[in-house]
Amino acid sequence: MMTSMRIHIAADHAGFELKSALIAHLAGAGHDVVDHGAEDYDALDDYPSFCFAAGAAVVAEPGTLGIVIGGSGNGEQIAANKVTGVRAALAWSTETAKLGRQHNDANVVAVGARQHSEAESIAIVEAFLAEPFSNDERHQRRIDQLAAYEAAR
């Protein structure tokens, strides 16, 4: 079993059901899961504010990881990446989830709840959470370039 960690999670209406399932699953596995909304199901809600909040919480607490969920995960990844310090990866398989950690040291994973079964989504998230950053020099160099660009804005 992976080490317990603090996880910041958010979803719009399209990811609301998966968010609930993930909170139960991850809390059951001993993780400290913080829910940044949506608080209730609202078919007309908008993903940005939830994803900004989860991303900001991850940046404020180094070592924590984030999960943002929507129908495709696209908008959620875009929103989270607007937060300075967030590196959000859109994971659509366990392999892309692992690569997000290994190569990109992603601190947030975006998942499209409408693209996978619940079991597949949980497997994608678990793969992300369990994978460490490789610390390879070439990957760190590229991440540093992203951070430098962000700092210069």
Ligand SMILES: O=C[C@H](O)[C@H](O)[C@H](O)COP(=O)(O)O
């Ligand atoms: O990229 C955005 C997400 O996939 C949203 O969850 C999606 O656009 C919501 O779609 P709708 O408002 O049609 O339910």
